[in-house]
Amino acid sequence: MSLEDDSNDKITFNKICPKCGVANPDYSDNCIICDKDLLETKLYIEDAFFDLEITETELVEYRKNFYRTRRTGKVKRFKLEKIEKISFGYPIKRICFIYEGKKEVYPLKDENYNLLKDFMNKTY
Ligand SMILES: [Zn+2]
16 A cells, blocks of 8 residues: 655645736635636736736736836726737837727737737737
């Protein structure tokens, strides 16, 4: 008889809450701190000047402060159905789109640029 080794069953905290930034256990459906529905997040990336979340219906920008250390509390929401003319910049990595007649530009880190581009290509 052998005892099961369950040391691999440690809880990991890899699910970052887009709303408050807290790391949640992988199995969480709702944030342990702010109760945000974590299942509605389709993509979440952390960049230098902002974090971006994409849900079923919205693109949400959580602006960070100048020193990039924390968020300013400024949150911008874009309805996906109203986002027009998405383009990806090259050689400077960024995403551009038109929203309510205004051009929005988000410079991105390489890895986030690739993640977002892949996601947009698959989804839209
Ligand atoms: Zn939260």
